[in-house]
Amino acid sequence: MSRKLKEKIGFGSLAVCTFLAIIPVLLIIAYLIYVGGPAITWEFITQPPHGFLKEGGIFPAIIGTLGLTTGTIIVALPLGIGTAIYLVEYSKQNFFTTLIRIAIINLAGVPSVVYGLFGLGLFVLMLNFGRSLVAGALTLGFLTLPVIISAAEEALIAVPDDYRNASLALGATHWQTISRIVLPTAMPSILTGAILGIGRAAGETAPIMFTCAAIYIPSLPNSIFDQVMALPYHLYAVATQVPNVPESKAFGAAIVLIAIVCGLNLIAIIIRTKMRLKNTR
Amino acid sequence: MNKKFVKYYEKGIKYLLALVAGTSILILFLIFIFLFKEGIGIFAKVGILNFIFGMEWLPASEPPIFGAMPMIVGSLVVTVGAGIIAIPFGIGIAMFLAEVAPRNLREILKAIIELLAGIPSVVYGFIGLIVLSPIIKDLFNLSSGLNAFTASLVLGIMALPTVVSISEDALNAVPDSYREASLALGATKWETTIRIILPSARSGLLAASMLGLGRAIGETMAVLMVAGNATIIPHSVFDPVRTITADIAAEMGETVQGGTHYQALFGLGVILFSMTFVINLITDLVFAKTSNIQRGAQL
Numbered sequence: 001m002s003r004k005l006k007e008k009i010g011f012g013s014l015a016v017c018t019f020l021a022i023i024p025v026l027l028i029i030a031y032l033i034y035v036g037g038p039a040i041t042w043e044f045i046t047q048p049p050h051g052f053l054k055e056g057g058i059f060p061a062i063i064g065t066l067g068l069t070t071g072t073i074i075v076a077l078p079l080g081i082g083t084a085i086y087l088v089e090y091s092k093q094n095f096f097t098t099l100i101r102i103a104i105i106n107l108a109g110v111p112s113v114v115y116g117l118f119g120l121g122l123f124v125l126m127l128n129f130g131r132s133l134v135a136g137a138l139t140l141g142f143l144t145l146p147v148i149i150s151a152a153e154e155a156l157i158a159v160p161d162d163y164r165n166a167s168l169a170l171g172a173t174h175w176q177t178i179s180r181i182v183l184p185t186a187m188p189s190i191l192t193g194a195i196l197g198i199g200r201a202a203g204e205t206a207p208i209m210f211t212c213a214a215i216y217i218p219s220l221p222n223s224i225f226d227q228v229m230a231l232p233y234h235l236y237a238v239a240t241q242v243p244n245v246p247e248s249k250a251f252g253a254a255i256v257l258i259a260i261v262c263g264l265n266l267i268a269i270i271i272r273t274k275m276r277l278k279n280t281r
Numbered sequence: 282m283n284k285k286f287v288k289y290y291e292k293g294i295k296y297l298l299a300l301v302a303g304t305s306i307l308i309l310f311l312i313f314i315f316l317f318k319e320g321i322g323i324f325a326k327v328g329i330l331n332f333i334f335g336m337e338w339l340p341a342s343e344p345p346i347f348g349a350m351p352m353i354v355g356s357l358v359v360t361v362g363a364g365i366i367a368i369p370f371g372i373g374i375a376m377f378l379a380e381v382a383p384r385n386l387r388e389i390l391k392a393i394i395e396l397l398a399g400i401p402s403v404v405y406g407f408i409g410l411i412v413l414s415p416i417i418k419d420l421f422n423l424s425s426g427l428n429a430f431t432a433s434l435v436l437g438i439m440a441l442p443t444v445v446s447i448s449e450d451a452l453n454a455v456p457d458s459y460r461e462a463s464l465a466l467g468a469t470k471w472e473t474t475i476r477i478i479l480p481s482a483r484s485g486l487l488a489a490s491m492l493g494l495g496r497a498i499g500e501t502m503a504v505l506m507v508a509g510n511a512t513i514i515p516h517s518v519f520d521p522v523r524t525i526t527a528d529i530a531a532e533m534g535e536t537v538q539g540g541t542h543y544q545a546l547f548g549l550g551v552i553l554f555s556m557t558f559v560i561n562l563i564t565d566l567v568f569a570k571t572s573n574i575q576r577g578a579q580l
């Protein structure tokens with residue numbers, strides 16, 4: 001066989017492999033939208049469920065997920081950015097920072113269901129928050145922390161040292177330099193990474209199963225110590241736990257969940273692409 | 282502003298940030314403590330070896346029996362299955378992206394893969410349950426489409442983005458001088474890719490594979506929904522299995538806090554945590570090697 005032909009076959013099979021893996025998944029998602037699309041009505045999105053999920057909409061689940069997402073941001077963003085600032089701007093390589101890095105790498109690998117067990121043990125039982133929005137948000141926040149730290153670290157490292165030196169030379173203190181020069185420069189790219197991480201948290205189910213989510217609460221939560229419905233857990237419940245729910249309700253919930261998560265991802269991707277274009281100009 | 286005040290203010294901020302940075306260590310430590318604190322009871326009651334190697338898991342029988350082996354096997358089976366799908370496809374796609382695809386196509390494909398990575402696992406589970414499992418059932422003439430094979434397929438697709446993106450980084454990290462040298466010696470692009478680029482990126486590709494496996498073994502919702510959930514040791518890939526993660530998720534709701542069943546589920550959590558810890562450790566070692574190689578190449 002000629003070497004040119006071999007090359008054609010080799011690269012051809014790589015292309016086939018790529019499209020073989022990606023196209024069926026896209027087709028399935030298209031099918032999901034095709035079947036579930038008609039289920040999505042104004043009523044479905046803005047009304048609470050009734051008749052134990054068999055009728056009505058998913059409004060409380062959407063609100064619950066938005067609440068959990070907000071809580072995740074409140075917990076993870078300050079901790080994540082603070083950690084990254086310390087690692088990049090303050091600390092030298094020492095035992096403490098090595099320990100932090102080992103912890104971050106390992107936290108990133110802990111399965112989400114283990115975070116659920118941890119949240120159950122610490123927040124729900126020991127601190128006596130009960131199954132509640134706040135317990136779920138703390139669990140999801142800790143789960144997201146490693147992603148946000150890595151994103152923020154990368155963004156801070158990418159800020160040129162000239163900026164820091166110029167600011168310091170003008171007489172600014174270390175913290176003034178960080179808070180007024182370095183952080184604003186790095187912010188768009190920190191946010192990109194953070195949104196990706198938070199999007200993932202919004203779709204998590206296992207960590208909120210034991211810490212927060214309820215199958216059926218038609219009313220909205222009154223305080224952060226209430227249980228809430230959440231979209232991912234709602235989808236799991238209508239698909240497997242509750243009998244005789246019309247299939248279209250599950251399809252509809254799946255689409256709304258995908259829309260929220262992919263919407264967040266899309267925002268992040270757009271910010272990043274814009275930044276890339278700006279930087280190459 | 283007073284000079285002394287500024288100095289203390291700056292110092293204060295530094296220590297505050299150090300404290301914040303320390304929370305990661307605290308969280309990992311707490312996870313460790315809570316798993317063991319809640320799970321230690323089962324090891325004391327049943328015995329560590331009996332718990333890990335016990336062949337039966339009957340939490341509702343009288344007296345209940347807690348042997349984790351069916352779930353450990355279940356987790357390993359679907360993880361290996363996912364690896365068989367995700368690793369070759371993932372590395373193949375990464376090669377296509379890094380070496381073959383024109384720039385526009387590459388950007389589009391990367392955006393799609395990133396979106397696939399963002400789809401929640403419960404949605405993959407739902408798709409597996411509603412769309413995939415009936416197809417598998419008809420295709421192989423089975424009594425149920427919910428089995429280890431379907432679970433592996435779904436997990437494989439879910440692990441794909443992880444494998445692709447890290448493999449692509451590894452391939453891109455191979456210095457262009459390697460490519461140019463090989464091409465200059467008369468090798469075709471394909472020969473260069475197979476004989477130069479792949480071996481040079483070896484450790485990065487290994488790390489990508491390990492992280493993909495780590496993702497698969499810790500995955501919960503998708504396997505809970507499509508693996509069939511029988512607590513038996515499977516005899517074929519078309520038997521239903523229950524993974525460690527799925528068992529914890531499925532049974533935690535029925536337990537009483539501090540009861541034997543509750544402790545047994547935290548015991549499973551300890552086993553799962555240890556497995557992912559080992560996978561992480563291997564990945565770290567491989568990664569450390571990668572960066573050494575890259576450092577070597579720069580010297």
